[in-house]
Amino acid sequence: DLTPSPVPLGQTESRGRLQGVAELRLAGLELTDASLRLLLRHAPQLSALDLSHCAHVGDPSVHLLTAPTSPLRETLVHLNLAGCHRLTDHCLPLFRRCPRLRRLxxxxxxxxxPEACARLAAAGPPGPFRCPEEKLLLKDS
Structure with a gap:
């Protein structure tokens, strides 16, 4: 049967596919903040997100992920931003907005x-983290 689909492919049908995704690994991709906005809209249940070595991820990206309007603010437990060279010390306090964060x-x-990371680890959201390695923050559940 060659009748066209009532919904164009890639629109409403795919939107639902990411709704229940809990873990997403996007390491090394050329993601922009526009990409992250789409991710927030279409994958609001993420508990684990790997954006390591994404060249365009920076302080504004962390602001998007932790903003009051971001669903990930409440769901993120594991966040990997290793190798994101645009991140600065200015973004670190934003992680305090994520109360469930256990691994950063x-x-x-x-x-x-390292000093700014140690300060974040001491304060943490909502309590202190362990730092088994420099710039790796872990919290026991």
């Missing part, structure tokens, strides 16, 4: 100072 990997982020 910021290793190999050249512009993040």
């Amino acid at each position: 990997d910021l290793r190999s982020c050249r512009q993040l100072s």
